[in-house]
Amino acid sequence: MFYDGFEKTKGDDNKLKDLKENRELLVYRSLNARSVLDEEALICLRQLEKGFQGEKYFEQWLKENGGDGIVLSDLLFEISGSFVQIDSLFIKHDKTYVFNVKNSEGDYFAEGERWSTPSKKEMKNPLLQLKRSEALLTRLLQDKSIKFPLKPFVVFVNPNFHLYNAPMDQPIIYYPQLNRFAEKLNQKRGRLTAFHDMLAKKLLDSHVEEYPFLKLPGYGFEGLEKGIICPKCIFLYTLFNNRNFICSNCKTTEPLLPAVLRAIGEFRLLFPEKRITTDQIHEWCKLVLSKKTIRKILFAHFKHIGRGRSSHFVDKKE
Ligand SMILES: [Zn+2]
Known part of the structure; x- marks a missing residue:
């Protein structure tokens, strides 16, 4: 677990938009070190950590296995009043891949559009999220008069995830399929040109730094323990x-x-x-x-x- 995000300041010129902990995760980590979080907040922190680890893994995987292309991680766009968060975009010579990265673990069952655990706990169907992302992103590109195909996928990066009754004809990549997906990505070779750089730049220019409706636990200066947090283990230095x-x-x-x-x-x-x-x-x-x-x-x-x-x-x- 690392803790290097606090030095991030406004105007950080993160040219290629590598993945970093977002504000929500950093605030939760900090509050966890400086106060006693309730059960709900702890669950939220664990989910944020897990999601981040999954996205980090996939970003690294794409860079190592995806061939030539531009990787843009963790983007947030506001399109006609709606916000859409994209885990990962991969601009290849002939299309842009849109990835919704999931680090879910354990068994799930698909019944139509409803996905749930054996104990009937429902999981937000990531395919529906993906459809929404694709629709909004299509609109964003149209607004910028850019014609370039999008290819969306949900990627399950955790080897311990299993979906029973999984739909066959859906844009899903499971962990054991990653190698074959890499072959596909590398099959059609083509050069990246100034157009692809322009596309990446326009997308980065549209990226907004922070979701304005973040739900954070309540906290105040007085209620937090003071001191400096160890970046390795996230305990306060003594x-x-x-x-x-x-x-x-x-x-x-x-x-x-x-x-x-x-x-x-x-x-x-x-x-x-x-x-x-x-x-x-x-x-x-x-x-x-x-x-x-x-x-x-x-x-x-x-x-x-x-x-x-x-x-x-x-x-x-x-
Ligand atoms: Zn330590």
Whole structure:
């Protein structure tokens, strides 16, 4: 489990749109380290982690096995007032593959459009989600006057997934079929041209960073445990010897600067509306006893504005 997303700031020029933890997952991870989540939130966190692992696996798989093409992961578009999230797009010379990636595990039964577990717990039918994605994406391309075929698939990346009574004629790729799918992807060779780069660029330009209706558990600054989270095991550091933080859980040591910058990133992620001040960050980082140290870091990495009580820090670019 890694925890490297907190340094992400606005304007991150992620040219090819590699997969990163989204805000929802990062907030849940942070709250889990700093408070006691209820059962519902814990289930949500587990699902987000699992989905992320599945998408990460598939992104890597596509890059290694898909041949020439442009991989764009985790895109969010707003099309005529509707939001659509796409796990993965793969632009090949002759078409764009649209993947809805599922990391579901265990046995499921298909009865028509209804998919459920043996205990009758229903799973959202990913084929219906896929159809919606395809329809909205088609509209997006039309709006941009781009003619290029889309080929949608649901991909089950977990080897422990099984669907009984699975429909035969549906665009589904199961884990054991991945190798054959790779052969198909590599059968027809063709060069990527400026057109494909333009298509990728237009799609990235349309990508919106954050779903505005995220449902997050309620939290506030006061209610969260302060300190800096160990990036390896996601426990709070317990020791700081004026140079390094030391994790008593996994024995990781980390120098002051990257740890404090990550904690500031996490603070901004959790509290985008709060001002960054020396006092606030000093309290947030907890183990760094010297306020002067915190102030020095803020001055070096952010732009200082205001005076006296309104003094605070913003991005250097702002
Ligand atoms: Zn640790």
